[in-house]
Amino acid sequence: MQSLDNNALRKAMSARGLKVTPQRMAIYGALLSAGGHPSAEEVFGAVRRVLPNVSFDTVYRALLSFTELGIISVHEAGGKKRFDPNLAGHHHLHCMRCNRITDFHSPELDSVKLPPQAGKGFQVLSMRMTVEGICSACSAKNRGRNGR
Ligand SMILES: [Zn+2]
Ligand SMILES: [Zn+2]
Numbered sequence: 001m002q003s004l005d006n007n008a009l010r011k012a013m014s015a016r017g018l019k020v021t022p023q024r025m026a027i028y029g030a031l032l033s034a035g036g037h038p039s040a041e042e043v044f045g046a047v048r049r050v051l052p053n054v055s056f057d058t059v060y061r062a063l064l065s066f067t068e069l070g071i072i073s074v075h076e077a078g079g080k081k082r083f084d085p086n087l088a089g090h091h092h093l094h095c096m097r098c099n100r101i102t103d104f105h106s107p108e109l110d111s112v113k114l115p116p117q118a119g120k121g122f123q124v125l126s127m128r129m130t131v132e133g134i135c136s137a138c139s140a141k142n143r144g145r146n147g148r
Contacts, residue, residue, distance in 0.1 A: 001085070001086045001088065001103070002086060002087045002088035003032055003085045003086060003087065004028070004071065004085075004087070006025065009025065009028055009071070010025075012069065012071050013069070013071070016069045018065055018069060023051065023054065023058065023062070024062050024065075026047055026050050026051055026054075027043065027047050027054075027058075027059055027062040027063065027066075028062075028066065028071070028072075028085070029050070030043050030046035030047040030049075030050065030059075031043050031046075031063070031066075031072065031083055031085050032085055033046055034046045036100065036101065036102070037075065037077070037082040037083065037084050037100075037101040038082065038083060039080045039081065039082055039083075040056070040059060040060045040063055040080075040081060040083070041056075043059055043063060043083060044056050044059045044060075047059050063081075063083050066083075067083070071087075072084060072085050072087075073086075073087075075092065075101065075130075077094055077099045077101055078099035080099070082099075082101055084101075086103055088105075089105075089110055089126065089128075090103045090104065090105050090128070091103070091104050091105070091106055091109055091128055091129040091130070091131070092104070092128065092129070092130045092131065093130075093131050093133065093135070094130050094131065094132050094133070095133065095134055095135035095138055096132055096133065096134060097134055097135070097138040098135065098137070098138055100135055102135070106129075109127075109129050110127075112127065
């Protein structure tokens with residue numbers, strides 16, 4: 001995973017005109033420590049371990065600012081925003097049951113070209129494939145329930 005260390009984070013924020021505050025640093029750190037692609041609620045839970053008085057609103061707004069600045073990215077899963085600190089080009093497996101998103105890498109997918117008609121006049125900045133399905137943990141649970 002390619003994320004920012006504290007120095008790079010400070011630089012990225014100030015270069016884009018976002019004030020560097022201990023709170024914002026802690027929110028980014030909590031996003032990393034939450035692991036995977038946490039929802040705002042999950043990041044909030046992790047931030048509160050470090051900053052017990054922080055409000056959900058502050059955490060949510062910081063996450064949206066990071067997204068606007070391109071420091072992190074955001075994806076929808078199960079009607080919820082999921083925040084992704086991985087800046088390296090990658091693709092997603094999305095479990096439709098538990099809404100877990102897992103990263104994977106594929107040079108083949110990275111080099112996929114759009115059909116000429118679809119891509120006409122459109123400047124592609126990034127392309128990410130989301131594969132929807134059922135993860136192995138959910139499949140195993142399902143097998144258990146059916147007694148098979
Ligand atoms: Zn699952
Ligand atoms: Zn991801």
